[in-house]
Amino acid sequence: MATGDENKPGEQCIAFRPYAVSDFGAVAELWSRVNRELAPAGMESLFEQYIATTIEGELSRLLDVFSPARRNALWVVAPAADDKRIVGTFGIECHSGDTTELRRMYLDAGWRGRGLAQRMLRTAEDMARESGFARMIVSTADVQRAALRFYTKSGFKRVRSEIAEAMTAKQAGGGLLRHYFEKAL
Structure with a gap:
């Protein structure tokens, strides 16, 4: 696990650590803020519904969803001097025997x-x-232009795109175009 030792001189030290129950409030606030920033004009209420659904559903049981017993993990990213402040999250979830x-x-x-x-x-x-x-594998919505560029630049290949009509724990739905990528490890 990275603990911030890759920081460049002069940068604030960052730590990656496993998610803990005590992180719930800070993680929910981060995810809410980022999703509000992503909401296209006219879709703000849909994104608010998605945020509420996600917080009440998946976020309330993150330790179950990202259980190491199922080869899953969730990390939080925090300034090393303030581990209560969460500035990022990322995780892996087993999709099949050889795919996460x-x-x-x-x-x-x-x-x-x-x-x-x-x-x-x-x-x-x-x-x-x-x-x-x-x-x-990874998927992202068309409204996340920076994410689309990032995954492509990072060696992921787009395998398909489709319209997401239904809201799920992974997508807001509402007719947003989603793109699915994969990368050999």
């Missing part, structure tokens, strides 16, 4: 552009390999 899904990769807007997302992805990929996975 990158999930819940969120990074606070104020921390973007520092190479932190690449470090988060690298850590997730390393942990996936250590857990015996040979392939990683």
Whole structure:
């Protein structure tokens, strides 16, 4: 697990650590804020519904969803001097015997552009390999243009795109275009 030892001189030290129940409030606040930023004009109420559904559903049981017993993991990203402040999250979830899904990769807007997302992805990929996975998949909505560029630049190949009509724990629905990617580990 990375603990911030890859920070460059002069940068604030960042720690990646496993999610703990005490992180719930800070994680819910981060995910809510990022999803509100992503909401296209006219879809704000849909995104508010998605946020509420996700907090009440998956977020309330993150330790079950990302159980290490199922080869899953969820990390939080925090400034090392303030581990109560969560600036990012990322996780892996077993999809099949040799495939894991990158999930819940969120990074606070104020921390973007520092190479932190690449470090988060690298850590997730390393942990996936250590857990015996040979392939990683990820999906994202068309409204997440930076994520689309990031995954493509990071070696993921788009395998399909489809319209998401129904809201699930992984998507807001509402007719948003979703893109699905994969990468050999």
